[in-house]
Amino acid sequence: MSQPQSQGVSGPLSLATLYCPTCNRENLEAFAHCHACQTPLPKRYLRVIWPDDRAPLEPGSYLAGRFLVRGPDLVLDTQPGDPPPYTDSHLALIEPYLKLFAWRLHIPQVFGLLTQPEPVLLLELGPWGKVDITADLPILQLPQTLTGLTSAVPLRQAWTKAGLFRQLNWLWQLGQLWPVLTQAGVSATLFEPEYLRVEGAILRLVQLTLNPSSETAPELGQLLQAWSEWFPVQAVATQARWTTLRENLPQAADLASTYFQTQIQAWITEVAEDYTFTFDLATQTDKGPRRKRNEDNCYPPSETFLVAESEVLTLVCDGVGGHAGGDVASGLGIQAFTAALPELRHTLISGGDIQTTLETVIHRANDLIAVQNDAEERQDRQRMGTTLVAALAQQAQLYLAHVGDSRAYWITRYGCYQVTLDDDVASREVRLGLSPYRVALNHPYAGSLIQALGVAPSAHLRPTISPLIVDEDSLLLLCSDGLSDLDRVEQYWPTLLLPLLTDANSPTDLRQACQALVELANSRNGHDNVTVALIRFRVQPPEHTPPEPNYVQIFYPSPEELGSDVLLLEENFEPEQILPDSLPPAPENLRLSWLRVAVMVLVITMLAVGGWAWYQGYWLFSPHQSDPSSPPTTNSGY
Structure with a gap:
């Protein structure tokens, strides 16, 4: 070697x-x-x-x-x-990681x-x-050499110093992970305390552990018993309720998982009633320096700034490039959601199934665009379509709805996390267990969408609805690919977004941050329209409640x-x-040689051929229901 x-x-x-x-x-x-x-x-x-x-x-x-x-x-x-x-x-060795790609907020890749x-x-x-x-x-x-690391700490270290709200949030995430890890044959991971870490509110796994065999697969009751020993609760009333929950756990595996999630969710709702939640929201869209028109849309309209205390809804839609009428399609997507605002609000207030309601509204938006396509006799690549990423928040509950490749990023003091998964060919290759993501990016159609609103009947549409619990001050960024392309969010969030959370004296507000993000997209990318919606969550605990410990160890130095x-x-x-x-010379295998020149010529030729192929068949809309790698509509991962 x-x-x-x-x-x-x-x-x-x-x-x-x-x-x-x-x-x-x-x-x-x-x-x-x-x-x-x-x-x-x-x-x-x-x-x-x-x-x-x-x-x-x-x-x-x-x-x-x-x-x-x-x-x-x-x-x-x-x-x-x-x-x-x-x-x-050695695909069998990496298959669990690939199949759980949609859960990468919690699982390494x-x-x-x-x-x-x-x-x-x-x-x-x-x-x-x-x-x-x-x-x-x-x-x-x-410190600047360590910015690729995280401030994660062992769950055992953080548990005893955390408040009840934070502990319940971790247990809620455990309930979300248990069924998918069980299905993938790696639920034994949750029995390894050394593999359990947290970054603020987020429960993360260091690596996966295969279950010994299908006959000896662990049960949820066994896990809760083990966690009770590793992560004890202190208050007498809390201990009694936790014991009752475990004792009443159904024997059937599917019923046990549903019961546990329902009970923890109800407990969180009760605790969150003593907290005060405020949502600051700002939006902005721009056609960019190279496009003739803006096919993006957002709700609330561009350059909105508002403060909400009950619930908040925001959306970003990107009319798909290369499709005539992309601006019309994105506008129709926004129209369908705004028309459904009373329905969504009623579902939230009544405690109904908000995830099902969101899916219904998305199908309604899809049908609205599809009807317009049919009325104008648009076929194949002439059919207009749009991506969608939406966020609906009420108190501690946050729901993300997603179709296409517009993204949602969750930013905390601990890091920036992409919480949606692009509906493109590369991601599908991973979820099918065919290759890791960085390898799948070499697919000739890696970035081609496999679904968007309005292009196919709703029977073939599989929107992703993802729930989250917000128990700390944080940011949620929704954006079109005019910003997210080339990893611009991952590169610049410490300077443009983190100060909104860490520097109380920072003069930057959400509107200035949105403007800075748009300018970043136009200057560092510039090839597309750009739209951003930014929510700042402010979480105020009840009086006399101590703040959560700050374990941030990785700092991002200023210039x-x-x-x-x-x-x-x-x-x-x-x-x-x-x-x-x-600086020392590059190793011989990195120096530009005749072989590297030949490879570069070959790559350029392949790109030219790929560009022609892309023009001929940009869309690869396949029936999404037949894709076994697709996460379920609910609990689909972040």
Whole structure:
């Protein structure tokens, strides 16, 4: 195995060299952006699942000549622009992760798979933190090198200091995860306390554990008994209610799961009545610098700012590019929802099934657009369509409705989380268990939608309705792909959105944040219309209720702080070790050679052919009901 020994800056901080994903220039790990092209430098930390009989590598060594070992099970990808290592000869090993792709808010995802010769699994987007880095590595002194990590802490550590509302939220998420993990054959994971971590209100799993066998699959009652021992509740009244809930749990597996979720939901509703919830909402849309008209729409209308205290509804619709009448379709989608406002409000107030009502309204919007298509005799690619992402909040309850590739992001002090899953070919490949997401992105139609409103009959439409519990100040961003393309939200949320939560003295309000997001989309993307809707949740606990502990450990330095850190580096090292031109050379396998030139020519040719194919058949609307990877309409994951 080739392991570069001279990468990075030697010395007390042991900085690695990262290769820019855009221009392939060498950069110090401490840099936030490439010194040559200003591309944001991702700090991609991966968890390594080693074979049972293999000892982990020593920190400072390299796995496969690319991944710098930072802890017993943690590596840093020093070549984030290169494709992940992967072989499809061990699909059974990664299948549970692929099938649970819709639940990636809680479950890490497969990055790649090495064979050396035993399979070595690499996981990404998981709750790795400082605790996973070897404690004596001085790299922990520089915060900007750790921005790829999270502030997750073990659930055992957080449980005893959390309030009842937060504990019930974690139990509610347990109830959501239990049936899907059971179906995937990995419910044993929830019996491993060391694999349970939390990032604020979010329950996250470090990795998955296969059930021993179908005959010995664990039961929910056994899990609740184990959790009662690991995570005890203190108050006498709370303990009595928890004991009663466990004792009354039905024996049948499906009934037990439904009963548990219903009881915890009712308990949360009671506790939340003592809290005060306020919703700030702002919207903005723009046609962008290159489009002749704006096919996006939003509700409330663009440049709205309002404050609500009971419930709030907001939507973003993106008339699908390449389809005549996209602006009409997105407008009809908004129209259907606004007409249903009294129905939605009545369902919320009466305690009805809001998820079913949302699905009904979405089907109604689909039919409204489809009727218009039929009346104008539009066929195939001439049929207009639209994406939809909607958020409906009342008190602690938040419901997301989603069709297409417009997205919802949930931002807390702990991180930025994409909570919707694009309805495109790449995501379908993953949920079918065919390949990891980064591999599926190489599919010639990876970004083509498999469903949108108005294009096919409602019988073939499978909207995703996802519930969430909000128990802390947080943000919800809905946006069209004019902003989300090229990971712009993931790259810029610390500077544009996080101050809305962390800096009480920040002059930035939601309207300014929306404007900044639109400007970001137009300047860094610019190829499409852009629409954003931003909700700020303010959660005020009852008097004398202590605040939830703050476990944030990963901080995102400001430009001024980044500058001071670079100066600190200059004080610790010789100047020639800091200047970009003096960085160590790239390994031979990264240098531009005749082979790389040939590959580039081949890629350009393939892109040209792919572009022609895209023009000929952009749409791949297949009957979505026949897709076994699709999550259920309710409890479909975040």
